[in-house]
Amino acid sequence: MSAILRLAVQSKGRLAQDSLALLQQCGLQVLRTPGALTARARGLPVDLLFVRDDDIAGLVSAGVCDLGIAGENVVREVALEDPKADNLQTIRRLGFSRCALKLAAPKAGDIKTPADLEGKTIATSYPAQLRAWLNAQGLGANIVVLKGAVEIAPALDLADAICDLVSSGATLIANGLSDFATVLQSEALLIGNDTALEPQKADLLARLLRRMDGVIASRATKYIMLNAPRAALDEITALLPGADAPTIMDLAGDKTHVAVHAVCRETIFWDTLEALEARGAKAILVLPIEKMMG
Ligand code: PRT
Numbered sequence: 001m002s003a004i005l006r007l008a009v010q011s012k013g014r015l016a017q018d019s020l021a022l023l024q025q026c027g028l029q030v031l032r033t034p035g036a037l038t039a040r041a042r043g044l045p046v047d048l049l050f051v052r053d054d055d056i057a058g059l060v061s062a063g064v065c066d067l068g069i070a071g072e073n074v075v076r077e078v079a080l081e082d083p084k085a086d087n088l089q090t091i092r093r094l095g096f097s098r099c100a101l102k103l104a105a106p107k108a109g110d111i112k113t114p115a116d117l118e119g120k121t122i123a124t125s126y127p128a129q130l131r132a133w134l135n136a137q138g139l140g141a142n143i144v145v146l147k148g149a150v151e152i153a154p155a156l157d158l159a160d161a162i163c164d165l166v167s168s169g170a171t172l173i174a175n176g177l178s179d180f181a182t183v184l185q186s187e188a189l190l191i192g193n194d195t196a197l198e199p200q201k202a203d204l205l206a207r208l209l210r211r212m213d214g215v216i217a218s219r220a221t222k223y224i225m226l227n228a229p230r231a232a233l234d235e236i237t238a239l240l241p242g243a244d245a246p247t248i249m250d251l252a253g254d255k256t257h258v259a260v261h262a263v264c265r266e267t268i269f270w271d272t273l274e275a276l277e278a279r280g281a282k283a284i285l286v287l288p289i290e291k292m293m294g
């Protein structure tokens with residue numbers, strides 16, 4: 001029987017859509033029957049398991065799944081809390097579901113810095129990471145574990161401060177809270193465990209990773225095309241961010257300009273386009289790149 005990789009992803013929630021989109025960009029078509037907990041992908045032999053995000057690290061650690069896509073915040077909490085989970089490995093940082101685990105306290109109160117937490121009570125869903133952070137800071141504080149609605153704990157007099165995930169910051173503002181320290185900057189991770197995969201599975205993982213690396217690299221990468229005055233060619237190519245060896249082509253019927261095409265491996269900001277235009281570049285096009293290899 002040929003090898004099949006088992007990959008755990010979040011069933012529904014903030015990670016689910018981006019996880020499936022990434023797999024799709026890697027050439028895996030996933031037809032999900034409503035209610036089904038598993039699906040066989042087409043494109044590469046991969047079985048998907050749809051679970052709660054909190055269960056992903058445990059399933060990978062126990063070897064039930066070879067791989068998982070989960071938030072770093074959850075993976076780290078499991079790794080700190082469960083001694084058996086010290087075999088978890090980060091295979092790739094995936095760049096989506098970015099958020100930060102932050103400390104925050106009522107804006108109108110007197111907790112403004114980490115030192116002000118001494119002897120206070122902090123509500124969180126991430127007690128292991130908070131405890132480790134407090135220890136590293138040499139602070140003593142009480143921890144109240146709440147599974148949800150952490151942000152209302154100070155208003156209910158359950159805690160003096162909170163340690164919770166923040167993305168836009170709107171929830172903190174809506175609850176009259178202000179953040180003053182960061183415990184973790186988090187993003188989605190592709191995780192595995194430290195047991196060596198059998199050779200066929202290892203080959204399969206290598207193929208998947210090559211595709212994933214291509215997808216991740218192509219996110220910031222753009223293809224830029226423009227017409228440049230010959231006289232300003234050096235200046236213009238020097239402005240292209242992360243471009244190696246642009247292609248320069250003659251333009252039919254125009255001896256004073258040339259066409260410049262380049263792959264830019266860094267973000268092209270509006271400032272760059274304005275600077276290019278100021279040096280005489282015309283017909284500037286910035287195109288997304290769908291896939292990259294080599
Ligand atoms: O059902 P299941 O257990 O699978 O899902 P869940 O409800 O536990 O998790 P879910 O889907 O809400 O989040 C999954 C993962 O997304 C988290 O573990 C993080 O890695 C990541 N993520 C990214 C976030 C946020 N951004 C986020 N903003 N997870 C939660 N939040 C919450 C936060 O707890 C707070 O209540 O959103 C609120 C703050 O958001 P802002 O934008 O107002 O700052």
Ligand code: ZN
Pocket residue numbers: 052053054
């Ligand atoms: Zn969860």
